[in-house]
Amino acid sequence: MDPAFRVERLEKYYGGVTALAGVDLEVDAGELFGLLGPNGAGKSTLVRIGCGLARADGGRATVCGHAAGSVEARRRIGYLAELFRFPSWLSADEVLTVHQRLARSAGGREERERLLAMVGLSDVATRRVGAMSKGMQQRLGIAQALIGAPAVLILDEPTSALDPAGRRLVRDLLAGLREQGTAVLLNSHLLSEVEMVCDRVAILSHGRVVAAGTPDSLTSARGVVVETQEGSRRFDVARGEIPDLVARLVAGGDRIFSVVPSRSTLEEFYLETVGGEIG
16 A cells, blocks of 8 residues: 655755755554655755645655546645735635635535534634634635545644644544554644654655654653752763662652653754754
8 A cells, every 4th residue: 555645765956055955754544644854955855846836856645546736636635824814804614615615625514513513613613714813724725625535634833823722632633544544744833742652763964854754763862860868960870870879869868759761852852953053
């Protein structure tokens, strides 16, 4: 079975600038895949090629086995751009109605009501976009991308305008899509969110994949965090050294309330990988 989304040796050049230099990656059905990298790394170019909005100069991209940009591929993709705009005079329900026509979805009112409920907007279906908060518009954008039950969902910074409650709603929504078999390609600078929801990630830098794997495989053990009456402190020790550390602290008069293994974060790994590049 073909992966839901695949790019092989993908290349793209803008004049003398290399945007993509032979990128390979795959996203399987039911997988949440995080695409990371600083600005100019090639993430947006890869997404645009996958959606059929730009042509590759080398290699190939496919969606469910169909060439990216083909009618068959476009029918299987839902896309939310980072800088999207909906007409301010349309209501939430009208926005989805317009996009149903564009996507040739036969879901009708039932689909619109279901999608608005999924993103927590059922009670504002008739509210004009211009009267919505930025977070509401962001969630409406996610609902728009889900019209027609796409096999591949591409989201560009989907939680950037959301408060913590909104981000949790989106995390739960993505978990539900995983269970339904939807493949999600998530382009985000919020690495803590990516670490929580994504099954695998790839880090792009200067048009190349410089690291890829599960979040756990990219992070590493970083000693322990010990909570005492003075507060929490992290100690960079190996597992076998923990009993001696605790004994020394107790002998020194500390009261130990907890000892918790610590790991590096995806953000720390990312910064170590891309160095001083500004994202």
